[in-house]
Amino acid sequence: MQLRPMTQSGLSRPRVVVAEPFAEHGLAVLRDAGIDVDSQVGRSRAELTAALADADGLIVRSETRVDRELLAAGPKLTVVARAGVGVDAIDVDAATDAGIIVLNTPGANTIAATEQTFALMLALARRTPEAVQLLRQGVWDRKKLIGTELFGKTLGIVGLGRIGGNVAQRARAFGMTVIAHDPYITAARADAFDVTLVDLDTLLRRSDIVTLHVPLTPQTTGMIGAAQLALLQPHAYLINCARGGVIVERDLLEALDANVLAGAGIDVVAIEPPPPEGTGAALHSHPKVFSTPHLGGSTHEALARIATELAQDVARVLLGAPANAAVNAPVPDGPEAERVFPFLDVAYRLGRFYPQYARSERLPQFTLVLGGALADVPSEALVRAFLSGLLQATTDRRVSVVNAEAIARELGITVDARGDARESSYAASLKLIGGDVAIAGTSVGGSPRIVELDGYEIDATPVGAMLITRHQDVPGMIGRVGTILGDAGVNISTMQVSRNTVSGDAIMVLSTDRPAAEAEVAALRAIAGITSVRVLDV
Numbered sequence: 001m002q003l004r005p006m007t008q009s010g011l012s013r014p015r016v017v018v019a020e021p022f023a024e025h026g027l028a029v030l031r032d033a034g035i036d037v038d039s040q041v042g043r044s045r046a047e048l049t050a051a052l053a054d055a056d057g058l059i060v061r062s063e064t065r066v067d068r069e070l071l072a073a074g075p076k077l078t079v080v081a082r083a084g085v086g087v088d089a090i091d092v093d094a095a096t097d098a099g100i101i102v103l104n105t106p107g108a109n110t111i112a113a114t115e116q117t118f119a120l121m122l123a124l125a126r127r128t129p130e131a132v133q134l135l136r137q138g139v140w141d142r143k144k145l146i147g148t149e150l151f152g153k154t155l156g157i158v159g160l161g162r163i164g165g166n167v168a169q170r171a172r173a174f175g176m177t178v179i180a181h182d183p184y185i186t187a188a189r190a191d192a193f194d195v196t197l198v199d200l201d202t203l204l205r206r207s208d209i210v211t212l213h214v215p216l217t218p219q220t221t222g223m224i225g226a227a228q229l230a231l232l233q234p235h236a237y238l239i240n241c242a243r244g245g246v247i248v249e250r251d252l253l254e255a256l257d258a259n260v261l262a263g264a265g266i267d268v269v270a271i272e273p274p275p276p277e278g279t280g281a282a283l284h285s286h287p288k289v290f291s292t293p294h295l296g297g298s299t300h301e302a303l304a305r306i307a308t309e310l311a312q313d314v315a316r317v318l319l320g321a322p323a324n325a326a327v328n329a330p331v332p333d334g335p336e337a338e339r340v341f342p343f344l345d346v347a348y349r350l351g352r353f354y355p356q357y358a359r360s361e362r363l364p365q366f367t368l369v370l371g372g373a374l375a376d377v378p379s380e381a382l383v384r385a386f387l388s389g390l391l392q393a394t395t396d397r398r399v400s401v402v403n404a405e406a407i408a409r410e411l412g413i414t415v416d417a418r419g420d421a422r423e424s425s426y427a428a429s430l431k432l433i434g435g436d437v438a439i440a441g442t443s444v445g446g447s448p449r450i451v452e453l454d455g456y457e458i459d460a461t462p463v464g465a466m467l468i469t470r471h472q473d474v475p476g477m478i479g480r481v482g483t484i485l486g487d488a489g490v491n492i493s494t495m496q497v498s499r500n501t502v503s504g505d506a507i508m509v510l511s512t513d514r515p516a517a518e519a520e521v522a523a524l525r526a527i528a529g530i531t532s533v534r535v536l537d538v
C-alpha cells in the first residue's frame with residue numbers, strides 16, 4: 001500500500017510520544033516507517049503533557065490516565081494507542097469528540113492472560129506460593145499443604161470473550177464443568193465452548209472457582225460486591241485477571257475474613273500501583289490472597305506481538321491508511337472483514353480526490369455504490385472512511401474516521417450508500433456519485449485504484465500528487481504536457497490517457513513526484529486544445 005504522512009503539519013515527519021515501556025522492535029517499526037519516537041517513559045505527568053504539544057501519536061499501557069485534559073494538551077494528536085486490550089484508562093468519548101483514533105491490540109495478550117488465570121487457579125488449588133514460602137523458611141510440611149484438584153470442579157466464567165473463551169477451552173481439558181455469565185454473547189458461542197450460560201447469581205452459587213474476564217465499564221464496575229460474594233460457596237475461590245474495579249475490594253477483604261469464600265487470586269487492583277494504606281495493598285498482604293502485580297499480559301511473546309501489531313497500526317494511521325483495530329471506529333469482523341478492509345483506503349482516497357477534482361462551490365449529496373462482492377457488506381465503515389477523506393480535504397478541523405460522521409451531520413452532508421452486485425465490472429468496486437461527477441475505484445493487491453472517471457476508463461493510483469487534464473484528442477498533447485513538466489523539473493511517475501471517441505475529448509491522469517506549481521499549471525493551460533488542468537494532493 002502506498003502511504004503518505006497524514007499529519008497536520010503536512011509532509012513533516014510524524015512524531016509519537018511513548019509514555020510507558022514498549023518493546024524496542026515496536027519502536028523500530030515506527031522509525032522504519034519514517035516516524036520520530038519521543039520516549040517519555042518514567043517522566044512526570046507534567047513532562048508528558050508538555051511533550052504532547054506537537055505530537056501526532058501517543059502510546060500508553062494501563063498506567064497512563066488519558067483523560068480529556070491530557071488529550072487537550074495534544075492539539076495535533078491523531079492517534080492514542082493502547083499497547084494491550086483494556087482502554088478503561090482512556091477517555092474514549094473525549095478522544096472521539098476530538099477526532100482522535102484510539103487503537104488497541106485485541107487478542108495479542110489473550111493467551112498470556114489466559115495462562116495467568118490458570119497460574120493463579122492452580123496456585124490457589126495447590127497452595128504453591130505458600131509451599132514455596134515455607135520451604136524458603138526451611139519448613140517441610142506436606143500435611144499442611146494438601147491441595148484440591150481442578151478435575152471435576154465447576155468453573156464459573158464471567159465474560160466469555162476472547163480470554164474467557166480460551167479459559168473455557170483449557171478448563172474443559174482439565175476435566176472441569178464450565179458455566180458462564182455473559183449477556184452479550186450468542187448461545188452458539190457458548191455451545192462452541194461447551195459452556196452453559198447462566199445468570200450471575202446462579203454462577204456464583206454453583207461455581208467452585210469463579211474467574212472474571214469482563215472489561216471495566218460502568219456496568220461492570222463493582223459488579224462483585226458483598227451481595228454477590230455472599231452467594232459463593234465457602235470453599236470457592238475467586239480469580240480476577242480482568243480489572244481491579246470489577247470487585248468492591250473492601251467487601252472482598254471482609255468476605256475473606258468472614259470465611260465467605262476460601263481465597264482469591266488477583267492480578268489486578270483498582271488503583272495500580274496500590275497506595276500502601278489502600279484496599280489493594282491490603283489484598284496483596286492478605287493470607288488468603290495470592291496476587292501478582294498485573295502480569296496477565298506480560299509474557300515475552302505477548303509483548304512482542306503487541307509491539308509489532310500496535311506499531312504497524314500506528315504507522316498505518318499516521319501515514320494515512322485505515323486502522324486495523326480502532327476502538328472508536330470499528331470495522332466489520334469475520335468473513336466480511338477481508339472484503340471490506342482493502343476498500344477502506346479506496347473510500348478514503350475517493351473522499352480526498354472528489355473535492356479537488358470536482359471543484360464545485362458546494363458539496364452535493366453523495367451516493368456510494370458498493371459494487372460486485374461488496375454489495376452485501378455493511379457500509380458504515382466505508383462511509384466513515386469516505387467522509388474522513390472528504391472532510392480532511394475540505395475543512396481545517398481535525399477530522400478522522402471517528403468524528404467524520406458527526407462533522408458531516410453538522411455540515412448537512414449526506415451519503416446514500418447502497419449495494420449493487422451488478423454495478424461492477426471488477427470483482428468489487430466503489431462508485432462515488434456527487435453532482436455530475438462519477439468516480440469508480442477498486443483495490444488491486446491492497447493498493448487503491450481509480451478505474452473510471454466521468455465515463456473515462458483509467459487505471460490510476462489516487463495517492464500523493466496528481467495532475468489531471470481534459471483536452472482535445474489530437475496528436476502531440478502528451479508530448480507538450482510532458483515537455484512543460486519535464487522542463488520545470490516535475491517528474492512524472494505514471495501516466496494514463498483515455499479517450500472518448502464520440503466527443504473527441506480525452507483525459508490525462510498523471511502521478512507526479514511533487515505537485516505542479518501555479519506557473520507550471522498556467523503553462524499547461526496555455527496549450528491549445530487543453531480545456532482544464534487540475535492539480536490534486538490525494
Ligand SMILES: NC(=O)c1ccc[n+]([C@@H]2O[C@H](COP(=O)([O-])OP(=O)(O)OC[C@H]3O[C@@H](n4cnc5c(N)ncnc54)[C@H](O)[C@@H]3O)[C@@H](O)[C@H]2O)c1
Nearest residue numbers: 086113159160161162163182184213214215241242296297
Ligand atoms: N490482567 C491482564 O494483564 C489483562 C490482560 C488482558 C486483558 N485484561 C482485561 O480482560 C478484559 C477482557 O479481555 P478480552 O480480550 O477477553 O475482552 P473481550 O472483549 O473479548 O471479552 C469481554 C467479554 O465480557 C463480556 N461482558 C461485557 N460486559 C459484561 C457484563 N456486564 N457481564 C458479563 N459479561 C460482560 C463481553 O460480552 C465480552 O464477551 C479486558 O477488558 C482487560 O480489562 C487483563
Ligand SMILES: O=C(O)[C@H](O)COP(=O)(O)O
Nearest residue numbers: 061062083084085086297
Ligand atoms: O488490558 C490489558 O491489555 C492488560 O491489562 C495488560 O495491561 P499492561 O499493558 O499494563 O500490562
